[in-house]
Amino acid sequence: MKNNRYSKEIILDAIGMECPIPVLKARKLAQSLKNLDRVKVICTDPLAEMDFKHYCEQSKYKYIKCIKEDEKIIIYYQIIKKN
Numbered sequence: 001m002k003n004n005r006y007s008k009e010i011i012l013d014a015i016g017m018e019c020p021i022p023v024l025k026a027r028k029l030a031q032s033l034k035n036l037d038r039v040k041v042i043c044t045d046p047l048a049e050m051d052f053k054h055y056c057e058q059s060k061y062k063y064i065k066c067i068k069e070d071e072k073i074i075i076y077y078q079i080i081k082k083n
Contacts, residue, residue: 007036014043015072022048023055030059035081038064040074048073 012029014022022043029039041052049066052075056063064076 007034007038009038009040012039012041014041014045014048016044018045019047019051023051026052026055030079033079035079037079039077039079041077043073043075044071045073048075052077
């Protein structure tokens, strides 16, 4: 059964990249995404959580959550595009 909360989940691997590269890669990726797609960003930059909260706010995307696992930071957000 398809999960109706989002269309599909896209993983963006930004491990080892420092600010602002993860957000720049996310911005480029967003050009090819559809409404309600969910993005999972895996990174190691300690500033990423704050950067992605700001990015989502500016882009009108839905920031979902941030999980910290050892050295990795996993950020989830959803693309919201107005028709």
